[in-house]
Amino acid sequence: MSPTEIPVVVVGAGPAGFAAALQLRARGLPVTLLEAEPEDRVRPGSRALFVHQESLRLLDEASPGLAERIVRHGTVWPTKRTFYGGRQVFARTYPPAKPGRLPRFTSLRQIETERHLHAACLAAGVDITWGARVVTAVPDERGVSLGGAEGQTWRARYVVAADGAHSAVRKAIGIPWQGKRSEGFHVVVDIADRGPGAMPPERVFHYRHPALGGRNVMRVPFAGGFQVDLQCGQEDDVAEFAEPDAVRQWLPEVVDAKYADAVLWVSKYHYLHVVAESLVDTHRRVLLIGEAAHLFPPFGARGMNSGFADGSAAAEAVATALAAGGAAATKAVETFDHARGLAARYNSDAARTALSHMRPTSPLMRWRQRAAAALSPVIPRMGSWLEHAPYGPRAGATPSGKY
Ligand SMILES: Cc1cc2nc3c(=O)[nH]c(=O)nc-3n(C[C@H](O)[C@H](O)[C@H](O)COP(=O)(O)OP(=O)(O)OC[C@H]3O[C@@H](n4cnc5c(N)ncnc54)[C@H](O)[C@@H]3O)c2cc1C
Known part of the structure; x- marks a missing residue:
């Protein structure tokens, strides 16, 4: 029997x-959401903390x-404070948001944001x-005909693929x-x-922290705690920095020793900056969004925030396509591909620029940073x-004005 x-x-x-x-429901469309994991899953760690004002608005x-x-x-x-080699080179305190206005951002663990969503x-x-894994x-x-790991089948007029970095849907439609x-x-x-x-x-960022062999360290608060991000080089030994016992050794160098007993989660990441060759299939029926479509290093908080903008653009395209049909439907999906493809490449370049600053490979960049730190007391x-x-470039700025 066909589904x-x-x-x-x-x-x-x-x-x-x-x-x-x-966003699809807001446009009056019935939506089926298929998730591989069970409802009582526990997702790990803080991950995306920073929810930008533009995302809140969307x-x-x-x-x-x-x-x-x-x-x-x-x-x-x-x-916000920045240090270079242990010396403060920047500090600024911002006023609170005006009553009734959205703040510039808010910071909470991704699992909490997901709970609200x-x-x-x-x-x-x-x-x-x-428990519905699409294969x-x-x-x-x-x-689009979808098949599940347990033999289930679904038939949809449009599919929005938000199945993350290892997207089975992206692979199935052959987009590298x-x-x-x-x-x-x-x-x-x-x-x-x-x-x-x-x-x-x-939020405190240390360039070349003297107690950690000159590695960069960032501390970012979230509701109920904070995240510490230590940047290790290619030659660093994972066991020496990323194992829980190793973390207990180096953590007291950057925060009070009492926090070694308050660790909630430790993880190690290699960052990719990749964008899908196309965000839609050749029949203009599948739309890739979020990490199914792009992966950025997290500096500039473009990962989750751009996923929200993608979700909004995909819903608009699908709603238009379903209402219009024919060539107008194809055009709506292609407009999504164009706009969000541009945004993804912009974000990817921005994250790469940010990373080249964090991990300077050229002696000139290292010299510029040292000189800037030395001059900062007289030239703010x-x-x-x-x-x-x-x-990277201003957060929230992409050719389409959103993440
Ligand atoms: C250390 C770290 C810090 C970060 N900080 C930030 C930050 O400050 N700000 C920011 O914006 N971003 C940040 N990010 C990135 C952010 O975590 C990701 O961008 C975000 O989780 C991506 O969301 P997503 O919905 O695209 O994918 P995911 O969160 O990966 O969700 C994909 C979903 O699809 C499900 N799934 C997978 N395969 C299938 C399948 N075959 N069938 C059905 N379901 C499937 C998964 O179970 C999962 O529920 C950070 C990431 C890391 C690692």
Whole structure:
């Protein structure tokens, strides 16, 4: 028996998939969301902390009140500091958002953001099937046939693939990555910190931390704790920095020793900067979003935030395509591909620029950073450059004005 045709299936209940499902519901479309993992899964770590104002606005458009719930849960760090070789070269404290306005960003663990997105999807009537791993996707002129790992079948007119970095849908439709892997690795440590005696909510970036052999270290607060990110080089030994025992050894060099007993999660990452060769299939029926479409190093917080913008653009394209049909439908999907492909390549280049600043390979860049640090007490612009460069060009700026 052939399966009933569904107007649109979203594959993957990560932040991008939840956002796309909400945006589709906001346009009045029934949505089936297929997720490989069970509903009671525990997703690891803080991962994407930073939810940009533009993302909050997009999410709130789709689900009024959602931004406020996320903001209420998150934290906004008012102060940013940058150090070079142990000496402060930049510090700024920002005023709080005006009452009734969205803050410039909010910071909370990705699992918490996902919890709010999941609840909003349920309230909006998204039909979520947990434990449904998609293994095949065959598009044709009229739609897409999906197959599940347990022999299930689905037939959709459009598929929004948000199944993450190892996207089975992207592979099934034969779209390769373009780009490469960054050198070295990062160790990311989540630390619980709340109540009296908690550290001030400051984001602190150390270039060439003297107690860690000149490696860069960043501390980023989130609601209920903070994340420490240690940047290791190609030649560094994973066991020496990324094993939990190793973390307990080096952590007291950058934060109070008491935090060695408050570690929630440790992970090691190699960063890729890759973009799918195309964000749509040749029949214009599958739209790739989020990490199914692109992977960036996290500096500049472009990963999850661009997934939200992708989800919104994909929903708009699918809604237009379903309403219009024919050539206008094809055009709507191609417009999505063009706009979000440009944004992905812009974000990828921006993250690469940021990374080349964080890991200078040229002696000239190293010299410029040293000189800027030396001059920063008399030329504040130099400290400001050191502060801003690790995030690449202005966050939120892409050719389409969104992440
Ligand atoms: C250390 C670190 C820090 C980061 N910090 C930031 C940050 O500050 N800001 C930011 O914006 N981003 C950040 N990111 C990136 C962010 O975590 C990712 O961009 C985000 O998780 C991607 O969301 P997604 O929905 O595209 O994919 P995922 O979160 O990977 O979700 C994919 C979903 O699809 C499901 N799935 C997979 N395969 C299938 C299948 N075959 N069938 C059905 N379901 C499937 C998975 O189970 C999962 O639920 C960070 C990442 C890391 C590693």
